[in-house]
Amino acid sequence: MQEMSNTTTDIGEFEENTGEPEHRTRSRIWQGIFWVALIGFLLIAPALLYPVFVMQLLCFALFAAAFNLLIGFTGLLSFGHAAFFGGAAYIAGHALKVWGFPPLLGIATGTLFAAALGWAVGSLAIRRQGIYFAMITLALAQIVYFLVLQLPFTGGEDGLQGIPRGHLLGFIDLNQPLAMYYTVAAIFLIGFLVIYRIIHSPFGQVLLAIRENEPRALSLGYNVDRFKLLAFVLSAALAGLAGSTKALVFQFASLTDAHWQMSGEVILMTLLGGMGTIFGPVVGAFVVVALQHALSGIGSWVQVVIGGTFIACVLLFRRGIVGELARLLKINSL
Amino acid sequence: MNDTILEARNLTKNFGGFVAVNGVDLRIKRGSIHAIIGPNGAGKTTMFNLLTKFITPSSGKILFNDTDITNKKPAEIANMGVVRSFQISAVFPHLTVLENVRLALQRGLGVSYHFWRSKAMLHNLDAQAMAQLERVGLADYAQLRAVELPYGRKRALEIATTLGLEPELMLLDEPTQGMGTEDVGTVTDLIGRVREGRTIVMVEHNLGVVAHLADTITVLARGEVLAEGPYEVVSKNPQVMEAYMGVSAEEQEETV
Numbered sequence: 113m114q115e116m117s118n119t120t121t122d123i124g125e126f127e128e129n130t131g132e133p134e135h136r137t138r139s140r141i142w143q144g145i146f147w148v149a150l151i152g153f154l155l156i157a158p159a160l161l162y163p164v165f166v167m168q169l170l171c172f173a174l175f176a177a178a179f180n181l182l183i184g185f186t187g188l189l190s191f192g193h194a195a196f197f198g199g200a201a202y203i204a205g206h207a208l209k210v211w212g213f214p215p216l217l218g219i220a221t222g223t224l225f226a227a228a229l230g231w232a233v234g235s236l237a238i239r240r241q242g243i244y245f246a247m248i249t250l251a252l253a254q255i256v257y258f259l260v261l262q263l264p265f266t267g268g269e270d271g272l273q274g275i276p277r278g279h280l281l282g283f284i285d286l287n288q289p290l291a292m293y294y295t296v297a298a299i300f301l302i303g304f305l306v307i308y309r310i311i312h313s314p315f316g317q318v319l320l321a322i323r324e325n326e327p328r329a330l331s332l333g334y335n336v337d338r339f340k341l342l343a344f345v346l347s348a349a350l351a352g353l354a355g356s357t358k359a360l361v362f363q364f365a366s367l368t369d370a371h372w373q374m375s376g377e378v379i380l381m382t383l384l385g386g387m388g389t390i391f392g393p394v395v396g397a398f399v400v401v402a403l404q405h406a407l408s409g410i411g412s413w414v415q416v417v418i419g420g421t422f423i424a425c426v427l428l429f430r431r432g433i434v435g436e437l438a439r440l441l442k443i444n445s446l
Numbered sequence: 447m448n449d450t451i452l453e454a455r456n457l458t459k460n461f462g463g464f465v466a467v468n469g470v471d472l473r474i475k476r477g478s479i480h481a482i483i484g485p486n487g488a489g490k491t492t493m494f495n496l497l498t499k500f501i502t503p504s505s506g507k508i509l510f511n512d513t514d515i516t517n518k519k520p521a522e523i524a525n526m527g528v529v530r531s532f533q534i535s536a537v538f539p540h541l542t543v544l545e546n547v548r549l550a551l552q553r554g555l556g557v558s559y560h561f562w563r564s565k566a567m568l569h570n571l572d573a574q575a576m577a578q579l580e581r582v583g584l585a586d587y588a589q590l591r592a593v594e595l596p597y598g599r600k601r602a603l604e605i606a607t608t609l610g611l612e613p614e615l616m617l618l619d620e621p622t623q624g625m626g627t628e629d630v631g632t633v634t635d636l637i638g639r640v641r642e643g644r645t646i647v648m649v650e651h652n653l654g655v656v657a658h659l660a661d662t663i664t665v666l667a668r669g670e671v672l673a674e675g676p677y678e679v680v681s682k683n684p685q686v687m688e689a690y691m692g693v694s695a696e697e698q699e700e701t702v
Contacts, residue, residue, distance in 0.1 A: 136589075148458060200610070224552075225512075225526075305571055305667060308563070309562060309564070310561045310562075310563050312564060313560060313561045313562065313564065313565055314555070314557045314558050314560055314565055314567065314568060315553055315559055315560055315561035315563065316561065317545070317548075317549060317552065317558075317565055317568065318537065318549070318552070318558050320540075320541060321538050321541070322537055322551050324538035324540055324541060325537070325538050325539075326537065327500075327532065328532065328536040328537070328538065330520050330521055330524075331498070331520055331524055331529060331530050331536070331606070332524060332529070332549060332550050332553065332611065333521050333524030333525045333553055333611065334521060334553065334558065335521045337519070338559075339558075339559075342559065342561070345568075346561065441539050
């Protein structure tokens with residue numbers, strides 16, 4: 113009897129009483145399938161594919177997922193995310209190479225730098241909305257690009273080369289491809305879990321409210337600007353985590369990481385995969401990076417193919433790959 | 447406690463050279479339903495946005511419970527207990543009906559910046575949210591997404607969300623705008639039911655609704671107060687008949 117009275121006060125029990133709709137159960141099942149597929153892929157990928165290629169996939173997937181936090185779950189279009197990705201790559205590279213930081217501390221330094229830069233850029237940009245917001249982020253990112261090109265420590269056109277991979281925790285040699293791979297896989301998974309949690313937090317609920325109807329969120333007493341700024345900083349930091357990791361993997365921070373074209377590419381990955389979905393950016397990043405690899409033989413025509421893919425996506429399946437899949441499966445979130 | 451909950455003193459708003467609201471004095475009595483009416487272009491919406499702090503006055507003062515709120519931000523006055531609704535039904539369309547109301551309740555928990563915690567904790571608010579939904583007759587739709595509700599029910603959801611904040615003062619911007627007769631009746635009943643323990647200010651076109659609900663009516667014309675008082679008095683005022691009812695007699699026929 114004691115046990116029964118306990119279960120009736122259980123929160124999960126209450127939810128059942130109000131009637132959990134069937135589509136939500138289905139949603140959970142499909143999300144579970146995606147998680148299993150993702151983790152399975154992370155574990156066995158190096159046996160099937162070239163590890164460096166998979167690590168590149170994972171860095172871009174994390175970058176796109178971080179970007180999606182803003183566009184998909186807050187409704188903010190940043191056109192300057194390359195500044196956080198590339199800027200963090202340079203700072204992490206410098207910390208690892210010149211200051212001799214161990215790998216994880218180097219990555220943390222890059223990530224923290226991206227967070228600080230995100231705070232500076234975000235504080236200015238959130239004062240405006242829509243296209244003006246996008247333009248301010250673009251302009252500030254161009255300043256970062258200029259600095260990356262001109263500052264003495266960045267190596268100018270050559271980029272920052274010869275970044276040492278070092279030893280993880282002092283004893284795991286990251287020059288071993290598999291050690292490096294599983295480190296990157298772990299960083300990706302942690303970053304992705306952090307994003308998943310942010311989306312599914314009380315904070316994430318307010319972000320959705322802002323995305324859906326900003327004046328209404330304001331009238332309910334939410335200080336919308338502070339929420340947007342925190343979302344911006346989190347997104348920038350996670351983009352920085354991706355950029356720092358990429359610098360460690362390739363032992364190289366290049367100008368293309370900070371170039372505005374990179375800001376465009378991450379938008380493309382997110383739209384293609386499905387903005388506002390959980391797994392969409394990962395799928396989108398995989399598709400774009402895989403296309404770039406597969407088509408590298410045709411040189412700059414790659415851009416034409418990717419441009420065409422983008423147009424097809426916008427015209428034919430506006431929800432993106434995962435978004436359309438969720439619609440076909442009749443579930444709200446995937 | 448003062449008898450006046452909200453007071454505007456000599457409130458003026460210029461847009462460039464155009465004076466939308468010109469030296470308006472307004473006193474809202476605690477516990478009343480106070481309607482602001484007037485012909486198109488009379489400055490109702492400007493007045494409403496001034497009172498809810500969505501725009502800043504050019505001059506004049508606004509007092510809420512004797513506190514000067516002229517320079518406060520919308521989120522600040524919402525925390526003080528002044529909550530507004532919008533002309534176009536303001537819901538969060540892709541969230542469920544339950545989640546909509548929960549967003550109003552969530553603020554009280556003080557965890558809204560906690561991005562590291564699971565939103566499962568918000569289920570603690572479900573019972574409270576369901577109670578609000580029952581008040582407006584939406585309990586059966588709790589798991590639907592707001593976008594799937596018909597127009598009149600969206601308005602009911604908006605009111606339920608606003609009630610979640612337990613506002614002392616509720617400001618409704620044309621609550622029955624764009625509704626069919628049936629929905630107008632439902633929403634009017636709803637406002638009548640939820641007025642208990644609070645003050646309501648509404649801008650409204652529909653004179654039937656105003657006559658039915660409002661204790662006091664302020665008639666605006668060309669940015670100034672033309673008349674004020676209960677419906678019976680205001681509706682017999684010759685100036686009002688000329689400025690408002692005279693020109694829109696047919697509209698009145700339709701709406702009443």
